[in-house]
Amino acid sequence: MRLGLVIDLDVCVGCNACTVSCKQWNTSGTTGPLTDYMPYGKDPSGVWFNRIRNYEIGDYPNNKTVHFPMSCMHCEDAACVTVCPTGASYKRKEDGIVLVDQDKCMGCNYCSWACPYGARELDREDGTMKKCTLCVDRIYDQSLDPIDRQPSCVITCPAHARHFGDFDDPNSNVNKLVRERGGNALMPELGYNPTNMYLPPRAVKNEPALEKESLISKVKDWVNKSVAR
Amino acid sequence: MHPAISVIFFTVVSGAGYGLMALVTLSMLFKIDGGLDHDQVLVSGTLAMILITIGLMSSSLHLANPKNAWRSMSRFRTSWLSREAVLAVSFYPMAALWLLQWYLDSSMSNVVTLVLTFLLFAGSIAVNFATGMLYASLKTIPQWNTSLVPANYIMLGLMLGSLLLTLLRLYYGLPIDQMLIINIGLIATAGILKIMYYFWIGKPHGPSINTATAFTRATVRLFDVGHTSGTFLTDEFGYQVARFKILLLRWVVYLAAFLIPGTLLAYNLEFDSLMVLLVLAFIGVFVERWLFFAEARHVVTLYHGNQRV
Numbered sequence: 381m382r383l384g385l386v387i388d389l390d391v392c393v394g395c396n397a398c399t400v401s402c403k404q405w406n407t408s409g410t411t412g413p414l415t416d417y418m419p420y421g422k423d424p425s426g427v428w429f430n431r432i433r434n435y436e437i438g439d440y441p442n443n444k445t446v447h448f449p450m451s452c453m454h455c456e457d458a459a460c461v462t463v464c465p466t467g468a469s470y471k472r473k474e475d476g477i478v479l480v481d482q483d484k485c486m487g488c489n490y491c492s493w494a495c496p497y498g499a500r501e502l503d504r505e506d507g508t509m510k511k512c513t514l515c516v517d518r519i520y521d522q523s524l525d526p527i528d529r530q531p532s533c534v535i536t537c538p539a540h541a542r543h544f545g546d547f548d549d550p551n552s553n554v555n556k557l558v559r560e561r562g563g564n565a566l567m568p569e570l571g572y573n574p575t576n577m578y579l580p581p582r583a584v585k586n587e588p589a590l591e592k593e594s595l596i597s598k599v600k601d602w603v604n605k606s607v608a609r
Numbered sequence: 610m611h612p613a614i615s616v617i618f619f620t621v622v623s624g625a626g627y628g629l630m631a632l633v634t635l636s637m638l639f640k641i642d643g644g645l646d647h648d649q650v651l652v653s654g655t656l657a658m659i660l661i662t663i664g665l666m667s668s669s670l671h672l673a674n675p676k677n678a679w680r681s682m683s684r685f686r687t688s689w690l691s692r693e694a695v696l697a698v699s700f701y702p703m704a705a706l707w708l709l710q711w712y713l714d715s716s717m718s719n720v721v722t723l724v725l726t727f728l729l730f731a732g733s734i735a736v737n738f739a740t741g742m743l744y745a746s747l748k749t750i751p752q753w754n755t756s757l758v759p760a761n762y763i764m765l766g767l768m769l770g771s772l773l774l775t776l777l778r779l780y781y782g783l784p785i786d787q788m789l790i791i792n793i794g795l796i797a798t799a800g801i802l803k804i805m806y807y808f809w810i811g812k813p814h815g816p817s818i819n820t821a822t823a824f825t826r827a828t829v830r831l832f833d834v835g836h837t838s839g840t841f842l843t844d845e846f847g848y849q850v851a852r853f854k855i856l857l858l859r860w861v862v863y864l865a866a867f868l869i870p871g872t873l874l875a876y877n878l879e880f881d882s883l884m885v886l887l888v889l890a891f892i893g894v895f896v897e898r899w900l901f902f903a904e905a906r907h908v909v910t911l912y913h914g915n916q917r918v
């Protein structure tokens with residue numbers, strides 16, 4: 381098995397529901413807590429496994445805002461694992477999930493240097509490295525309903541922008557999506573072979589930004605103005 | 610990259626310690642300027658081990674969870690950091706045995722001493738090589754991902770070590786004719802390698818924001834970085850220095866580490882003036898190491914809005 385996520389950049393609305401639900405689930409999970417530093421102070425900061433950044437793609441008028449969630453890609457050739465001197469970082473043979481053994485980590489930061497995707501964050505309070513666990517403590521939990529045996533971020537996403545599945549199975553939901561929508565890996569030239577894939581926005585025809593003035597629009601404008609008064 | 614003082618101190622001071630050990634063993638193997646006598650070997654070998662130990666202790670300050678540091682020797686098959694730890698730790702029993710030999714009035718005609726001398730020489734080069742490889746093996750930092758990095762680490766360690774040995778010889782009133790030639794040769798080689806390095810990193814040649822986001826056929830601009838104050842990622846990788854400051858500091862490196870010591874060594878030196886040159890060279894190498902970190906750009910900064918690394 382090669383478990384991972386597909387993230388649909390076409391429908392992600394950047395609401396941060398996944399990042400918050402990730403934090404909520406994992407802070408009491410196997411690599412928790414996800415410590416916050418001065419959460420009510422002037423510069424609140426802390427550990428997150430999943431972060432969203434926002435980009436403008438293309439130039440006006442052919443531009444688009446894209447919301448970009450990023451968590452661990454559970455890379456096939458994960459240098460974060462091979463550089464770790466203590467053996468705290470490991471990749472599971474059975475499903476490809478990359479984890480950090482909190483009892484072995486010495487907090488040297490070296491693995492975070494080796495990760496191109498910013499997926500690893502040191503917990504300054506615990507002194508150990510933390511990262512996305514692909515919700516390993518959820519996806520195999522027999523006490524949950526089968527539908528709930530998915531990562532917290534995937535279930536939470538209100539736009540269904542996140543999909544979880546097995547990339548080794550050619551007919552899995554994730555592989556089908558990647559095939560149909562032309563999914564991409566990020567920074568493939570570094571050779572990490574990330575498992576997670578990103579679906580690009582669907583092509584749309586651009587609507588002209590300005591409406592032509594017509595009789596109807598003039599009447600509408602006049603009505604709007606008088607209502608506003 | 611954030612230039613952590615503990616790591617800078619470690620690489621410079623331990624590097625010089627291993628360099629001194631390399632030069633001491635070399636001068637015994639080849640009787641450079643007649644070699645050293647027992648007491649002098651003991652003193653200079655112990656000095657090297659003190660420098661190495663101070664440096665290693667400083668490097669442990671960089672760990673957030675040092676109680677697990679003993680585990681760091683377990684993954685030497687894949688990790689250069691682990692290899693560095695294994696090499697650095699196995700250096701101690703070898704050095705102790707070797708110093709004991711000299712204490713017990715050994716000489717270079719003793720086979721055990723000869724073999725140990727050779728092993729220590731190879732070991733001291735190997736540790737500095739491993740330190741360099743620890744950085745050079747990271748594909749995520751294009752400015753480090755070059756074989757010039759381990760070469761720089763080895764040469765700068767040897768350079769400082771050779772200056773230290775010349776100083777010790779002056780202190781004991783021993784001849785330094787051959788040592789001076791070695792000094793100047795090492796300074797020149799280290800300086801040329803450093804200039805090559807600065808040329809190599811001159812132009813961005815790593816991934817871009819386009820490959821990082823997989824939008825390779827359009828411009829990509831950061832809109833919102835998604836956090837309101839610093840994160841681990843911005844603290845660790847977001848360090849930026851003004852171009853002007855970099856160029857200024859590079860001249861400090863050229864002058865303090867290479868040009869001034871290299872030129873003035875050609876004049877007949879007293880102990881005091883060589884001491885000043887040595888301090889100057891150390892300052893130069895400290896600045897060099899600070900720049901090594903400050904100038905390195907991690908690919909994760911692409912996600913924070915950098916167009917190129």
Ligand code: SF4
Nearest residue numbers: 452453454455460495
């Ligand atoms: S995304 Fe980073 S932390 Fe995750 S497996 Fe890849 S290199 Fe390792």
Ligand code: SF4
Nearest residue numbers: 464485486488489491
């Ligand atoms: S910080 Fe921990 S997990 Fe990362 S390389 Fe160091 S010991 Fe390994």
Ligand code: SF4
Nearest residue numbers: 402512514515531533
């Ligand atoms: S898979 Fe789990 S740990 Fe990873 S980002 Fe999603 S919620 Fe967080």
